[in-house]
Amino acid sequence: MPLIALDADGVLLDYHAAYRDAWFRAFGVNPSLRNPLAYWPVDRWDVEILAGADLGKFRAQFDEKFWSSIPPCVGAVDACLQLRRAGFDLVCVTALEERFLGSRKENLLQCGFPIAAVYGTDGTAGDVSPKAAILEALRPMAFVDDFLPYFRGVPTGIHRALVVREPHGSPNVGPDLSLIQSQHPDLAHFSKWVLRDGLGAGA
Template sequence: MSRPLIALDADGVLVDFHVGYAHAWQRAFGQFPAERDPQAYWPMDRWQVERLEGERLTHFGRHFDEQFWSTLPAMDGAVEACHRLQEAGFDLVCVSALEARHEAARLRNLRELGFPIERVHATGNASGTRSPKADAIEALRPLAFVDDYLPYLRGMPPEVHLALVTRAPNGSPNAGEDLRLARSIHQDLAGFADHWLQQLAR
């Protein structure tokens, strides 16, 4: 029999996009940016970087490449949290709003970091009132889905436990009426694992 499934977002839940952003800036412009606000939700607010446009923006964008998506560091406590969930009897899958061409790099990154994850579903980052991840969650039918971006909880199957990771609060989109979509709210993935396993033990 197949094991029950938990679906996890990557950036901000499993891996640290903010640190990766700073390294991409260093590769593009030769200097690791100073930190402006460690509690900023968006990386351009966390780091002391200029607002780019035109050719400089295009140049920076080229550094979000195979190297970038395959070398992001793990979020604190995330690898251990995943192993706890797996050891409790759950299989884990990553559902990421990533371009399909980077799916293999993302999986390689997760595996090299030691995450017990064998599948990545790259959904793309379409705008709209329904999450670009909703179709993947509909097909996978996990018991729970964990994301750090509240709008990506929209349009999900009602039977899936939707968990929101809040992490950095400054400038966060994780506020407002859509908070009712989250069945549980946590500071990080370790917090979700604590909650989920405590519920399981009852």
């Protein structure tokens, strides 16, 4: 069956919401929304820049429980179900430490995503994406991510679809946009585009 590879945070899962919840667990304060158009959660929520013991306390929240309980992005589960019914196999290619991959798999399963497998990479975005090697091995028809540097070095023949998300502070600008073959506000729009026009459109 044709294969589509999907990023997790920002494409399948709402990392913004999970960040806010982690802040509440660490400090007992539910931060208010500061900038709904901010790409990074530290800019989106009304939070301070942390250091020292407070930073350590916050980082401690990013444990197995955190990575197994992130809510889905709006419309993402339905988008995946529609793609699956249309005959696509779906896998997740995520920049996450190996020790948390089990939690990520559990999270996606609990949310109802029809994801066949989860592959993890490191998060360093250099001249070549850390996801490029896995994509080379999998050879999906399409790769969907919300972080432009992760498209560097992705093999030709794989449709490269960027979820553009919130624009303020976004890394999704500059010369690397030449790598992208289609842009979408979210996974739901990508799914509708695929089912309407097919992956050949814009390739």
